[in-house]
Structure formats: C-alpha cells, structure tokens
Amino acid sequence: MIETLFKKDIHYEKEGKKFIFKKLETSDIGDNLDKFKNRLKKFTKLYTWLIHIISPVYIDNTKKRFIDEHVSNDKICLNVGSGNSNISGNVYNVDIFAYENVDVVCDIEELPFEDNSIDVVLNIAVLEHVPNPKKVIEEIYRVLKPNGLIYTSFPFMQGFHASPYDFTRVTEEGIKVLHKAFEPIEVRPLSGPTSGMLWVLQEWIAILLSFGSKKLYLIIYLLIMILTFPVKYLDFFLLKHPLAKNISSTFIYIGKK
Numbered sequence: 001m002i003e004t005l006f007k008k009d010i011h012y013e014k015e016g017k018k019f020i021f022k023k024l025e026t027s028d029i030g031d032n033l034d035k036f037k038n039r040l041k042k043f044t045k046l047y048t049w050l051i052h053i054i055s056p057v058y059i060d061n062t063k064k065r066f067i068d069e070h071v072s073n074d075k076i077c078l079n080v081g082s083g084n085s086n087i088s089g090n091v092y093n094v095d096i097f098a099y100e101n102v103d104v105v106c107d108i109e110e111l112p113f114e115d116n117s118i119d120v121v122l123n124i125a126v127l128e129h130v131p132n133p134k135k136v137i138e139e140i141y142r143v144l145k146p147n148g149l150i151y152t153s154f155p156f157m158q159g160f161h162a163s164p165y166d167f168t169r170v171t172e173e174g175i176k177v178l179h180k181a182f183e184p185i186e187v188r189p190l191s192g193p194t195s196g197m198l199w200v201l202q203e204w205i206a207i208l209l210s211f212g213s214k215k216l217y218l219i220i221y222l223l224i225m226i227l228t229f230p231v232k233y234l235d236f237f238l239l240k241h242p243l244a245k246n247i248s249s250t251f252i253y254i255g256k257k
Helices: 032-041 044-053 062-070 133-143 172-178 193-210 214-238
Strands: 013-015 018-020 077-080 091-095 118-124 144-155 183-191 250-256
Touching: 062 118, 062 144, 077 133, 118 133, 133 144, 133 172, 144 172, 172 183, 172 250, 193 214
Parallel strands: 077 091, 077 118, 118 144
Antiparallel strands: 013 018, 144 250, 183 250
8 A cells, every 4th residue: 555655756676565765785884883783673572672671761651652542554654764663563664774674665865755645654763863854854744644743752862873874963942943844742851861861871981991992892881781771760750850851862742744
C-alpha cells in the first residue's frame, strides 16, 4: 500500500520488501562507538533494552502513549529516521540505512511521498544527525495530511554521538521555532536534567582516565555507563521542576498540521 503514496515518476529499486530511493552503507560509519552500536542494532530487542536501561537517558512512556492513542491500522504512519527499531506493526520505517526493519530507504530531507498523504509522522532522536533539520521538518509538514500529527524528540544536553554524523542541539524555544508551521499540542522536556548531567559526566570521566587512548576511552565509557545508569531515574522527579528545561537532555514536540 505504501508504494501508492510515492511521488509519481520517482525512481526506486526493490530489495525484497524494501523500497530503495537512496541509501548509505554501514561501512560509511567512522566513529568507533557508533560502529559498536551499529553492530548491536542488528539485535533489535537487545539494542532497545540496552537503550532503555543502560543508556544515560531517562525514557518514560510518552512515546508508547502517543502510539497507543494515534497509531492504528487505518492510518498511514511513518517513523522517519527509524534505525532498526520496530515500534509498531502499524508504522512504516524510513531510514537512510537499509536495516532489516526499514521499509523505505531514502534521505529524509527528500521524502518520496506525495503531498498531504500521511496521517502521523514520528521522528525520534534523529534530527541532530541531519545537516538541515529545518528541511526535514518542512518535508514532514508537506507530506502530512491537514490535521496530521508530528511527534519529535530532539536532544539538548547530550554528548556527541555520530550516526554516522552529529550536527545540532536545540533548546525548548528552539524546538518551538523549528516547528513554527505546526499548531503545538505538547512541548516539554522529555529526558530531564539528570540525563543531561549523567551523559556529560560519563564522557568526562572516560576522557580523564583514558590518557589519550581511544580504545581505553571506549572501555572506560561503557564501564562507567553500566555502573552509573541508575542515577538517571532521578529524572522521574526532576522532570516536574519548572526549571528542568534549562539543562534537560531531550525535548519533545507534539503538534498538528
């Protein structure tokens, strides 16, 4: 069904069930930590569990609640910049890498869909990895139907993490400006100040104790992450603080076209 929504006269190839418009190879990834993460992404359930539990970023049930309320089999829903995730059987996954769970492989700055053809678009921690996030949001606006919904999570206080690139961070006001064409429904910190602090602290300790060795840095960083991740759950309380936005790890924007 998804192919009926592609722009007319646009070229693509089929690889199994995937529609290939443009793709990068995983060999293009140069960062050692990202290479390690990319290997883990092949094991979707394990990778998802590690992100939720071991990573320094506190994750609540906001995404699950949004999916339960707004994603269904009678709507066309995209997860743009999906990676190898599989958040719902009612969502088409779109990514520049042809991971196992990806349905449409393309540059998300040039989505191959017709105007006003999509009901819901999620983009989860992906906009920092594209050189022009404004162009991605404009593309999402273009393909969404009138009253269609967008769900964006965008980092603020996070360390560098290449996938294979890392370009941008935004404040709460920054994410509002980025989505100025939309009608806001919910804008707030998603992962709070503890997550912001913990990510930086873990990297700082690894840099301090690795004495210039990238291999030793990676070992120490992963060890410190495992030892300190429970601290992030303080964000369950700190997200309620009115000034949490000053150093929060991530912001969420939910809006309507």
